Amino acid sequence: MKRILAAAATVALLFWAASAAAQEAKIIKSHEDFGDYRVIYSVFNSEFIKPEIAQTYQLARAKDRAFVNVSVVEKVGGKHGLSSEMSGTATNLIQQSRPLKFMEIREGDAVYYLAPLRFEDEETLTFNIELKLPNGKTETISFRRKLEKE
Template sequence: MKPIPVAAATLALLFWMSSAAAQQARLIKNHEDFGDYRVVYSVFNSDFIQPDIAQKYQLVRAKDRAFVNVTVVKKEGGTHGLSAEMSGSATNLIQQSRPLKFTEIREGDAVYYLAALRFEDEETLTFNVDVSLPNGKKETVTFRRKLDRP
């Protein structure tokens, strides 16, 4: 077999795999649009935060801790987070609810909001986040995530 056809086949396989992964990634929604603004959200295990950053912002890192991360950007060309007010809650499948207290984090031009929460391994939570956008409108973002301990 000549090297060029093998390379072409390898590239085709890599392209197919990356497009399949991209389609899978699109299934998990990570933002909501409200007029000129986009609210981007994620939930991640606290171990993803580097120890020096955790210490700087007094964030607790533990296997049973996660952070809800929310930022508001301009929908067109918005690369930096905007100041906003937010509050929310996380509710498990048996309707036990816990409040989310968001802390504003500013790093250079970036502005985002983190809320810490404890969770059980393989716990599915529904997050309701109330956001006051820079234009004064109040919107609610609702999303569900299953959390696993590392």
């Protein structure tokens, strides 16, 4: 009987540990710091953009399209994006790579960059983006995301 209880306790402990690890794994990093600057990045489905905004900026909306969004702000008090230069690639798991062409979007004081991207359902992509920060230094960010048609 003691062995059964010990085994049950062990299994429960393993499930708890796996659950805790899974919760930690859900944390997705969305920025990198470089000196006085913070680079904030995300990837989102193009259908999240309202049709009128998409029309204003001539952005295509479809279930198989996403946007890579990048902005550079000052770490201290940086509420609005800063002008930068950037280029990059998106590479799938079988090492097929496609270029990212960023367009600058200005809305009031805010400045951010969008790169359109087509994807396959449940495709995992590694993004490598090279940025020229306002101080003239060149930095690289890399991150991976799994994209799904919604």
